[in-house]
Amino acid sequence: MDKRFEDLLEEGIERVVVKGENLEEFLALHPGEMRELGPLLEMALAAARASQVEPSPELKARLRYRVQAAFQDKGRKRLLPLAWPRRLVAVVAAVLLFFLAGGGTALALSADSVPGEVLYPVKIAKERIQQAFTLSKGAKARLQVKFAEKRVNEIAKVAQRGRGEKVKQLSEKVAQHLEKAQQAVRSEVAKAKEEIKALLEEEAQKHLALLQGVLEEAPEEAKLPLRRAIERSKGDYEGTIRALGGPLPSLRLQMAAQAIAPDTIVGLIILANEGEVPAVIEGVEDLLFWKGEGEEWQQAREVILSSTPALKEGIRIPPGKAVKFEYKVIFTPLPQARELKKAIAVKVAGREGVFRDVVNLRPYADKGLVPGEKVEFRGVIESINRHWIVEGRPVLVTKDTLIEGKPKRNLIAEVKAEVRPDGSLIAKKIKIED
Amino acid sequence: MQDEKALVEQAQAGNSTAFATLYEGYFDKIYRYLLLRVGSKTEAEDLTGQVFLKALEALPSFRWRGAPFASWLFRIAHNQVVDHWRKASKRTTLPLDNSIRGGEVDPAAIVEQKLRIEELVASVRDLTEAQRQVIALRFAAGLSIAEVAKAMGKKEGAVKALQHSALRALRRILLRSEGDG
Numbered sequence: 001m002d003k004r005f006e007d008l009l010e011e012g013i014e015r016v017v018v019k020g021e022n023l024e025e026f027l028a029l030h031p032g033e034m035r036e037l038g039p040l041l042e043m044a045l046a047a048a049r050a051s052q053v054e055p056s057p058e059l060k061a062r063l064r065y066r067v068q069a070a071f072q073d074k075g076r077k078r079l080l081p082l083a084w085p086r087r088l089v090a091v092v093a094a095v096l097l098f099f100l101a102g103g104g105t106a107l108a109l110s111a112d113s114v115p116g117e118v119l120y121p122v123k124i125a126k127e128r129i130q131q132a133f134t135l136s137k138g139a140k141a142r143l144q145v146k147f148a149e150k151r152v153n154e155i156a157k158v159a160q161r162g163r164g165e166k167v168k169q170l171s172e173k174v175a176q177h178l179e180k181a182q183q184a185v186r187s188e189v190a191k192a193k194e195e196i197k198a199l200l201e202e203e204a205q206k207h208l209a210l211l212q213g214v215l216e217e218a219p220e221e222a223k224l225p226l227r228r229a230i231e232r233s234k235g236d237y238e239g240t241i242r243a244l245g246g247p248l249p250s251l252r253l254q255m256a257a258q259a260i261a262p263d264t265i266v267g268l269i270i271l272a273n274e275g276e277v278p279a280v281i282e283g284v285e286d287l288l289f290w291k292g293e294g295e296e297w298q299q300a301r302e303v304i305l306s307s308t309p310a311l312k313e314g315i316r317i318p319p320g321k322a323v324k325f326e327y328k329v330i331f332t333p334l335p336q337a338r339e340l341k342k343a344i345a346v347k348v349a350g351r352e353g354v355f356r357d358v359v360n361l362r363p364y365a366d367k368g369l370v371p372g373e374k375v376e377f378r379g380v381i382e383s384i385n386r387h388w389i390v391e392g393r394p395v396l397v398t399k400d401t402l403i404e405g406k407p408k409r410n411l412i413a414e415v416k417a418e419v420r421p422d423g424s425l426i427a428k429k430i431k432i433e434d
Numbered sequence: 435m436q437d438e439k440a441l442v443e444q445a446q447a448g449n450s451t452a453f454a455t456l457y458e459g460y461f462d463k464i465y466r467y468l469l470l471r472v473g474s475k476t477e478a479e480d481l482t483g484q485v486f487l488k489a490l491e492a493l494p495s496f497r498w499r500g501a502p503f504a505s506w507l508f509r510i511a512h513n514q515v516v517d518h519w520r521k522a523s524k525r526t527t528l529p530l531d532n533s534i535r536g537g538e539v540d541p542a543a544i545v546e547q548k549l550r551i552e553e554l555v556a557s558v559r560d561l562t563e564a565q566r567q568v569i570a571l572r573f574a575a576g577l578s579i580a581e582v583a584k585a586m587g588k589k590e591g592a593v594k595a596l597q598h599s600a601l602r603a604l605r606r607i608l609l610r611s612e613g614d615g
Contacts, residue, residue: 006594010579013597017573040598043605044573050550051574055465055482063483067457070487071450298556 008033012041017048069136114154115166137184141196144181145203148174152207155229156214164225171229178240194351197241204237249348250275251317255357257342259364262333262394265342267359269311272322281315283347285354288329290337290363297341300331311346333387333394336424337363373419381413381432388427390415395427405432442503446493453493457486460504464511467575471515471566473555481518485511504577505584512567512585557607565600568593 008030015021023041027034113119127147134140151173158166181196211230218226252274257267265288273279288300311325329342340361345354379391384407387394395417397403405411412433417425444452464485469478488510496506558566564586571582579597583590 006591006598009598009601010594013572018576039605040601043601043608046550047554047569047573047601047604048576050554051466051470053466053469053551055462055479059479059482060461063461063479063486064454064457066483067486067490068450068454070490071453296559299552 005033005036009037009040012037013044016041017044069138072134072136072139114157115169116158116163138196140184141181142199144177144184145196145199148177148181149203149207151177152210152233155226156210159211159214159218159222159226159229162219162222164222167222167225167229171225171232174229174233175236178236182240200237200241204234204241207237208234249273249277249279249350251279251346251348251355253344253346253355253357255342255344255359257359257361259340259361262364263330263389264364265329265331265340265361267327267342269325269327269344269357270322271311271317271325271346273317273319276319277350278319279317280349281311281313281317281346282349283313284311284344285346286327286329286342286344288331289341289343290334291339291341292336293338300334300340332383333389334363336396339363371419371421375417375419375425376415377417378412378414381407381409381411384409388413388430390430393425395425395430396420397427397430401427402429403432404430407432438503439498442493442496442498446496453490456503460507461486463504463575463577464507467508467511467570468515469551470555470558470570470574472518473559477518481511481514484514488514501584502581504581508571508575508577508581508585553608557604560607561600561603564596565603568596569600569604572597 012026016023016026023038023045026041027038030037111123113123127150130143131140134143151170155167155170155174158170181200208230211226211233215223215226215230250273252272254270254272255267257265259265271279271281289297290300291297311327315323317323334340340363341358342361343356343358345356347354377391377393379393381388381390383389388397388407389395390413393415395415405413407430414431414433415425415427416429417427420426438456441452441455445456461482465478465482468481468485469475472478472481485507489507492510496503558569561569567586568582571577571585572579577585579590579593583593586593588596
């Protein structure tokens with residue numbers, strides 16, 4: 001390729017696409033290259049314009065929150081800024097002195113220690129430093145849940161050693177950590193609440209399962225305090241989850257679909273509320289995708305009608321109830337499609353994300369056609385696009401198709417077509433009657 | 435953006451406002467780049483968040499060695515795209531695009547924009563990986579040739595050649611698809 005031309009092309013992109021100078025004026029400066037340069041610069045302009053999609057402000061804000069929270073969790077540990085409160089400086093100084101006195105190894109070894117062991121105070125000191133360095137409310141709550149997890153692991157260890165009195169003390173600590181998580185979370189926004197609730201539900205299951213396992217193997221003298229600790233932790237987790245704002249709506253979504261004509265899919269959508277609170281529909285998306293032989297999935301653009309009239313914003317499904325919705329999709333036929341997928345997503349008030357279902361279906365196929373077979377038929381022109389629909393049958397019309405008469409909907413046409421290897425029809429001749 | 439080098443150094447030192455400024459400055463570019471590369475709005479949104487979280491993790495190790503910050507950030511974005519496709523080949527999920535929402539903006543303009551980006555996404559799939567990257571970095575993300583070169587680890591001359599071949603190929607693809615039917 002010509003290096004000079006590439007430099008010229010880059011200059012054109014810089015001036016016309018980036019700086020917004022006039023394309024014709026730029027091309028006029030290079031008449032010898034205009035013929036090749038013009039279309040490429042037009043392509044570059046088109047690519048730049050097509051790419052100018054604006055992300056939603058809500059997305060930007062939501063991700064900004066996540067990134068800022070992560071920044072506050074991680075980003076300040078490297079250096080000691082000068083303006084820290086005295087208390088923090090004192091704590092950090094104590095830890096540094098401990099390291100200098102050969103305590104670095106001790107800090108690593110303390111991770112597995114339990115109450116009564118020499119290194120346990122080092123472990124607790126480390127946790128206090130982590131708390132001091134954690135500034136966002138969400139991060140504080142998550143940290144307290146993690147500390148609760150550590151206390152639960154310690155309960156398991158001391159119970160295995162038969163130390164019933166330590167089990168009780170640690171159980172108190174679990175309650176305190178969860179109380180601190182609850183306090184931190186009170187001032188958190190709804191999204192962080194949902195994350196922490198999900199974390200609590202997951203951690204509660206894990207922790208209680210761990211303690212149940214230990215209970216079976218624990219020495220007799222530890223069993224009773226351990227049982228009490230399990231009950232207490234269960235209550236503490238449930239109380240903390242309740243305090244975060246109650247259960248979330250939960251929907252099970254199922255869809256059935258069938259292609260009943262080259263341009264029509266019908267089906268049923270069932271929404272079942274499996275939660276404890278009513279589910280209010282905030283939005284519905286339904287989309288159709290298709291795939292040709294050896295190709296990737298694409299969205300079907302020419303959807304003429306997608307109708308699920310009863311399933312709309314504002315519908316309220318009581319807990320424990322299921323509702324059925326019939327739907328129909330009419331679209332410009334896709335004779336080149338080998339597979340179709342019908343997808344639906346439902347947004348429910350009070351939940352992030354959507355509930356969704358996807359159904360695979362085979363495109364409608366004319367039965368009994370043999371590839372290479374010649375087909376003739378006559379009927380009303382229903383649609384004129386890349387593929388014409390004549391008497392309900394889609395035919396591919398190409399630049400090689402001989403068309404007599406003026407193409408117009410609702411006129412009668414005689415079609416001579418051939419069956420393609422994939423079973424679709426390609427028109428050889430179309431004669432349109434006035 | 436104000437002196438980027440100073441902002442990056444402040445962010446590395448723990449200044450959250452400096453990092454927020456970098457975030458605001460690069461968010462749209464990263465999002466557009468990812469949208470063109472993965473073709474799905476939902477996936478692009480997820481990956482955009484991942485890029486900034488990864489950048490935050492790796493920020494302490496970033497050094498000004500002649501490569502601009504943009505190139506470093508888009509390398510992270512590229513790696514996210516590679517990971518995405520690696521995982522996607524093991525899944526059978528679809529891109530489930532969000533609808534066009536009405537409201538204060540012109541729905542017709544949004545539909546037109548949506549179709550344009552969809553057409554572009556479909557067309558760039560037929561380019562080579564290197565051509566796709568150049569188109570996405572140069573036109574979706576708006577990077578200069580020098581920044582693209584650093585992000586791709588190539589010489590500027592090689593990037594210009596790729597840019598030329600990519601635009602030619604893209605034009606051929608789009609003209610071919612308009613000619614069908």
